[in-house]
Amino acid sequence: xxxxxxxxxxxxxxxxxxxxxxxxxxxxxxxxxxxxxxxxxxxxxxxxxxxxxxxxxxxxxxxxxxxxxxxxxxxxxxxxxxxxxxxxxxxxxxxxxxxxxxxxxxxxxxxxxxxxxxxxxxxxxxxxxxxxxxxxxxxxxxxxxxxxxxxxxxxxxxxxxxxxxxxxxxx
Amino acid sequence: xxxxxxxxxxxxxxxxxxxxxxxxxxxxxxxxxxxxxxxxxxxxxxxxxxxxxxxxxxxxxxxxxxxxxxxxxxxxxxxxxxxxxxxxxxxxxxxxxxxxxxxxxxxxxxxxxxxxxxxxxxxxxxxxxxxxxxxxxxxxxxxxxxxxxxxxxxxxxxxxxxxxxxxxxxxxxxxxxxxxxxxxxxxxxxxxxxxxxxxxxxxxxxxxxxxxxxxxxxxxxxxxxxxxxxxxxxxxxxxxxxxxxxxxxxxxxxxxxxxxxxxxxxxxxxxxxxxxxxxxxxxxxxxxxxxxxxxxxxxxxxxxxxxxxxxxxxxxxxxxxxxxxxxxxxxxxxxxxxxxxxxxxxxxxxxxxxxx
Numbered sequence: 031x032x033x034x035x036x037x038x039x040x041x042x043x044x045x046x047x048x049x050x051x052x053x054x055x056x057x058x059x060x061x062x063x064x065x066x067x068x069x070x071x072x073x074x075x076x077x078x079x080x081x082x083x084x085x086x087x088x089x090x091x092x093x094x095x096x097x098x099x100x101x102x103x104x105x106x107x108x109x110x111x112x113x114x115x116x117x118x119x120x121x122x123x124x125x126x127x128x129x130x131x132x133x134x135x136x137x138x139x140x141x142x143x144x145x146x147x148x149x150x151x152x153x154x155x156x157x158x159x160x161x162x163x164x165x166x167x168x169x170x171x172x173x174x175x176x177x178x179x180x181x182x183x184x185x186x187x188x189x190x191x192x193x194x195x196x197x198x199x200x201x
Numbered sequence: 202x203x204x205x206x207x208x209x210x211x212x213x214x215x216x217x218x219x220x221x222x223x224x225x226x227x228x229x230x231x232x233x234x235x236x237x238x239x240x241x242x243x244x245x246x247x248x249x250x251x252x253x254x255x256x257x258x259x260x261x262x263x264x265x266x267x268x269x270x271x272x273x274x275x276x277x278x279x280x281x282x283x284x285x286x287x288x289x290x291x292x293x294x295x296x297x298x299x300x301x302x303x304x305x306x307x308x309x310x311x312x313x314x315x316x317x318x319x320x321x322x323x324x325x326x327x328x329x330x331x332x333x334x335x336x337x338x339x340x341x342x343x344x345x346x347x348x349x350x351x352x353x354x355x356x357x358x359x360x361x362x363x364x365x366x367x368x369x370x371x372x373x374x375x376x377x378x379x380x381x382x383x384x385x386x387x388x389x390x391x392x393x394x395x396x397x398x399x400x401x402x403x404x405x406x407x408x409x410x411x412x413x414x415x416x417x418x419x420x421x422x423x424x425x426x427x428x429x430x431x432x433x434x435x436x437x438x439x440x441x442x443x444x445x446x447x448x449x450x451x452x453x454x455x456x457x458x459x460x461x462x463x464x465x466x467x468x469x470x471x472x473x474x475x476x477x478x479x480x481x482x483x484x485x486x487x488x489x490x491x492x493x494x495x496x497x498x499x500x501x502x503x504x505x506x507x508x509x510x511x512x513x514x515x516x517x518x519x520x521x522x523x524x525x526x527x528x529x530x531x532x533x534x535x536x537x538x539x540x541x542x543x544x545x546x547x548x549x550x551x552x553x554x555x556x557x
Contacts, residue, residue, distance in 0.1 A: 085260070
């Protein structure tokens with residue numbers, strides 16, 4: 031599947047590869063230049079991390095990361111959740127999930143991939159950095175929503191959930 | 202007419218024991234050897250104490266059991282087993298399955314996964330029940346010690362292990378019925394006698410097959426696959442080395458007596474069993490007396506035992522001087538003559554030993 035290259039000729043009467051590139055570049059110019067939502071990606075080094083033999087778990091200090099990478103994305107953060115432990119006895123106000131839209135081309139340019147379980151830091155204010163873990167890396171982009179008119183997928187939707195400091199401390 | 206085939210034509214007239222291990226039949230002695238082997242397994246590569254058996258060890262035992270004892274092969278290819286107990290940590294789950302994942306990072310079918318139920322209940326292992334309160338310590342071993350000067354013993358004690366029941370769901374996910382059949386056959390053959398055993402740090406831990414359930418996705422418009430859930434109960438126990446105790450036993454005893462000197466009692470003269478053949482006869486020589494006679498009606502051997510204020514003494518029988526020890530016959534009269542050291546009372550104790 032990966033080795034064969036098949037030319038995409040869909041909607042070729044009024045849309046071509048050049049059009050796809052143009053649309054994508056315009057979108058990236060808007061997202062990266064005008065919006066400029068910048069985040070930090072912490073990719074877990076799965077080979078160097080010190081994992082438990084039985085569970086494959088690591089402590090906070092035992093996870094190893096590849097060098098952090100800044101990247102741009104379209105960000106949507108859900109309202110905070112007012113939850114509780116112990117049947118309403120221990121109140122917990124947590125940030126909602128963060129959904130990112132990332133251009134595939136942008137990830138290719140940075141030579142990075144966002145995987146399930148990686149951590150993402152989002153600077154909420156000058157002094158506060160929130161950290162999220164990738165719960166859905168959006169790797170499968172076979173639906174029409176992720177394409178331009180059905181031509182080809184051009185972005186990924188990544189869903190992240192908030193993590194506490196005892197799971198990931200960040201920088 | 203030939204001899205029927207069921208009739209045996211040759212018989213072994215010098216049969217050997219059926220069990221070579223027990224040449225003269227089971228004698229009740231060889232069992233401890235096996236116990237010794239089991240103890241060696243428990244303490245192998247370690248101290249004299251058993252090693253801790255905790256939750257992670259039991260989980261590892263179940264995982265190893267699934268990988269080795271429930272190994273399933275389909276079309277000459279081993280069905281992959283996810284080599285970890287899956288937990289909440291997302292990247293860990295991912296990192297352990299990537300070896301047989303496809304381009305979309307999804308696990309390829311068929312595969313087997315072990316999922317532990319997080320709640321661990323108090324155990325039903327029949328050997329371990331609510332029998333002993335308060336974590337009482339029990340003798341496990343006496344280990345000789347040598348500190349360069351003294352020999353001694355350390356006494357190792359451990360409390361009763363805590364029984365635990367852990368429920369595991371071993372799930373097989375596959376596309377073909379024959380893969381299900383193969384795994385089902387392996388499991389049922391293994392659990393024909395209800396339970397099988399995993400081996401955790403020298404201990405045989407029983408595993409019981411609770412139930413077999415089907416969770417297959419056979420919707421009309423969705424992706425179809427088989428998923429069956431084999432629920433096992435591991436009847437283990439927790440043995441925590443933090444609860445072990447090692448205490449030094451007695452290596453040297455110091456015995457001290459306290460006596461009250463104010464109330465002294467006279468020493469008993471005849472300690473132990475009296476000797477009927479020996480009699481002491483104390484002769485007291487007052488101021489001017491220096492000789493005494495003792496008549497005898499029996500044959501005795503006489504000698505002086507203790508002297509007090511006596512410089513020298515001599516014995517005569519019937520006027521004849523004799524040397525010590527003096528053999529006196531019945532009817533003889535022994536005369537004892539002394540020379541005093543100082544004027545006053547003197548005593549001479551004769552020891553008379555009956556002869557014959």
